[in-house]
């Protein structure tokens with residue numbers, strides 16, 4: 001199972017992929033997390049910080065190299081879920097050269113929902129798990145349920161940067177649904193409510209994967 005989660009920032013890609021990966025026994029690979037972990041890299045750290053902090057796309061040569069290295073690791077041999085990659089057509093073409101994708105889950109979420117979610121989102125510094133102070137509260141305030149790490153608000157979840165990220169998504173990433181639709185591998189999943197519990201969406205996605213004969 002080689003799967004991509006497509007959808008705007010705040011659509012739930014990371015939240016759902018991190019729960020579905022273990023159910024299917026495949027890793028959840030987020031290029032946002034991989035790039036955040038490389039922010040202190042002596043060669044590319046400065047460039048990564050610049051683009052992440054302003055809501056733009058990190059240059060393709062850096063992102064593609066990071067992704068290719070991760071996909072080449074042993075645990076990804078049997079499959080993976082990509083979250084946040086590809087984000088433009090050149091990245092999708094680069095991916096085609098490395099591997100064959102069999103399923104694309106396209107999360108269809110209105111702007112008002114993603115803006116509401118992103119502005120109250122928190123992420124674990126240690127394991128990257130996503131929470132929300134309004135809609136997906138941790139059991140203990142400021143502490144990750146999964147690993148006990150501290151939660152923080154990402155700089156790019158501030159209103160000015162959210163706007164840039166949504167523009168970036170519309171311009172470069174949303175055309176990718178058509179890129180994959182031509183191959184007949186896209187499953188659309190609508191989510192119109194800001195506070196739908198992740199477990200409900202995860203069940204819906206799993207059901208849909210079964211109905212489409214993917215699992």
Ligand code: AMP
Nearest residue numbers: 031032051052056057058063084085087
């Ligand atoms: P995310 O965690 O997926 O919201 O990504 C956070 C930020 O990391 C994005 O706004 C980009 O600056 C950068 N990023 C993540 N994935 C990619 C990608 N595939 N291509 C370029 N930049 C990326």
